[in-house]
Amino acid sequence: MxxxxxxxxxxxxxxxxxxxxxxxxxxxxxxxxxxxxxxxxxxxxxxxxxxxxxxxxxxxxxxxxxxxxxxxxxxxxxxxxxxxxxxxxxxxxxxxxxxxxxxxxxxxxxxxxxxxxxxxxxxxxxxxxxxxxxxxxxxxxxxxxxxxxSGIQTIVDRDRNVAYANGELIYNLSKATTLTLCDTNGRVVLNTSVSGNGSVSLPNLAKGIYIYRIGHNAGKIVVR
Amino acid sequence: MTVIKRLIYSVTMLTGLAVSLTSCDIASDDRFILEDKVVPQRNVLLMDFTGQGCLNCPNAHDAMSELSAQYNTDGDTHLITVSIHAGAQAVPVDRTDFSKNRIGLMIAEGQEMNDAFSINAWPTGTVDHINGKDNTLLYSEWPGAVRSAFEKPADIRIDAEATLVDDHIEVATQVHSTADQDVALQVWVIENGIKASQRMPDGNYDTEYIHNHVLRFVQYPVKSGKPMQLKAGVIGTDECSIPLKWTDKERWNRDNLQVVVFAFRGSDILNCTITNPK
The missing domain is CATH 2.60.40.1090 (Fimbrial-type adhesion domain)
Known part of the structure; x- marks a missing residue:
């Protein structure tokens, strides 16, 4: 006891x-x-x-x-x-x-x-x-x-499945699609197939505005 | 957690466990106590200060819908619900850009009312009040406040008719009073079925969210309303004409509009009514 x-x-x-x-x-x-x-x-x-x-x-x-x-x-x-x-x-x-x-x-x-x-x-x-x-x-x-x-701007598309931060374009997609990134002169910087969760390393992007298209969504990235 | 708090917590939990183990034998007939149905003495106005960027606000919208379903069952609307977009998470109407499918729902008068309640957290509501920091409620407090409001007698009754004439809403109001008294009258236009973005509790946006009973227009000054001197047994009247809006910033659907009329004095709403423009 x-x-x-x-x-x-x-x-x-x-x-x-x-x-x-x-x-x-x-x-x-x-x-x-x-x-x-x-x-x-x-x-x-x-x-x-x-x-x-x-x-x-x-x-x-x-x-x-x-x-x-x-x-x-x-x-x-x-x-x-x-x-x-x-x-x-x-x-x-x-x-x-x-x-x-x-x-x-x-x-x-x-x-x-x-x-x-x-x-x-x-x-x-x-x-x-x-x-x-x-x-x-x-x-x-x-x-x-x-x-x-010095903020690095990201764009978040309507479904919040694309973002850019710290030199990487991060995506979260429900199906495979094509990712295209162009500068304001229309020059293609990146064109690649993507699917699921992942990221594309873009550490050497020059400062400026870039337009991305991923599937049916589009947006812009501003790198300062 | 401090040591004392933890001790109190532990003792309370142990006590609660002991009590629960000894009180399980409740007769089935005694498990539920039916509340007397509230018989409305009046109409009640529930306002919800909300915002399209406020991720907790859809929960309050649901709470408002539940209360509306509970009190508006006999074909008449006794609980009038209005969503007032205001504050840091609201999108002003002048930020509307239809080309980008961006629709702002905050009007200046909504922000003015928000400030009259000193609201800096959303969602926040109020029942039968027009201002006052102490008159604000969490949405969990709305059911009790609405119930209490319905039990208060009213010595004012308001009847209103609204008619669509070309590009205007003509509103005719009658105020019946059983006592001599000074009141202020206010007339609002609200709109249902507005499809516009709303941030949801998971942080994502629903771009096809349906916003209901959104405050779109305030006829008289927010603070003072339109003064009326009422005499017992004498009907006070008011008429006003409200232009329908179809601009690059605001586009009302005339089929989804309603007109809310209420009388107030100080911070208290004395009674209210709602009508659909014909």
Whole structure:
């Protein structure tokens, strides 16, 4: 009986004192606490116009946990976070009592959106946001978007299955088709067959505007 | 999670488990408690502040549809629902480009009303209010708020008729009051069946989303409406003419339009009605 009580107490103590390890990710990149990061991929919204900067932020915890998340845009713009239900758009967005499931990434749905401009050069530079995650420990991360206006614009077609980032044209297609990329002089830069999920490496594209056609979809890429 | 929170959580879970194990034997007749059907004393206006770029907003649209189906079952519309596009995730009408199949649904008056509620998160709704930060509701709160609103008596009744005449909607309103009182009148045009893009909860866009009961036009100033001095037993009247829109920025389908008329005082909507232009 005594041994059983001791075992129960030990297990309960273990459960009560085990802290959740929580990490923030930007895409697949794990971020370090107190680190500063840049994200410069800008997506043109061909549906509603304007631009979206989505660094694909998420939280991952080793244990079930409940956290408060504050995103404060220190450069004065309004940022948006939709995790937890409502999409809140303000210079500071705070989400309380956000539940994290053990080993399941929670997409913060954090973005900077401006649907009232037509030219990327009109977007603010160095959109800086400080994130604070309050759990068992307090974590902090700084993210700078469109740093010095060097954002590399991607085009996302209506089905969001084509994007360009970091020197690669990334696609996610339901059937095989042909990918063609031309510069503004009509010169074909790339013509290849593609299917499924994949990417085409284009690391040496000169700065400028390119038009792609993939299947029935078309769009443009701006390389700065 | 702090140590104390975790302790409370653990004790609560264990207690809940113990209770659940001892209370399974419920007679089948006692499992459901039927609520008395709400008999509408009045009409109720539910507004949903929404946006085409708001990925959580379709959930609120569904909630609004469910409530509408629940309360509008006898051929009359008692729960009037209006979607007001506003905020950072809404697309202004002046950004409309039909050549790119881009249709903006946010009008200036919608944004003005959004600001009157100090809304910076969407979707957000309100029931029978015209302004006020404290009068906003998450869509999970709409059912309770609508139910409570229906139980409030009204000393005003509004009748309205709308007629399509060439390229105008002629609206004739009668306001009946059982008391002497000052109110403000407002007239809106809403449109159903608008096919335009909407960002969905998975982050993708539905380019053929059907937007319903979208606010398209506000007749009188948003804040003040049209002042009316009502006398008990005397019908107050109003007439207005609203031009149909067919421009490179806005194109109304005249067959899908409805007219909403309501009276308000301060931040409270006293009663409302809806009619289809004939």
């Amino acid at each position: 005594k041994k059983q009580l001791l075992l129960t107490f030990a297990l309960l103590s273990g459960a009560l004192t085990a802290n959740a390890d929580i990490d923030m990710y930007m895409g697949e990149q794990k971020l370090a606490d107190n680190g500063t990061y840049t994200f410069n991929t800008i997506t043109e919204d061909p549906i509603n116009g304007g631009f979206i900067i989505d660094p694909h932020l998420s939280l991952l915890s080793t244990e079930d946990a409940m956290v408060n998340i504050t995103a404060r845009c220190t450069s004065g713009q309004k940022i948006q976070m939709c995790a937890g239900g409502q999409c809140e758009n303000a210079p500071t967005v705070r989400k309380e009592d956000i539940t994290l499931q053990a080993n399941v990434k929670l997409d913060l749905r954090f973005e900077y959106i401006d649907n009232q401009v037509d030219d990327q050069s009109q977007l603010p530079k160095n959109i800086t946001t400080v994130f604070t995650i309050e759990g068992d420990e307090e974590l902090s991360y700084t993210l700078v978007m469109n740093s010095d206006g």
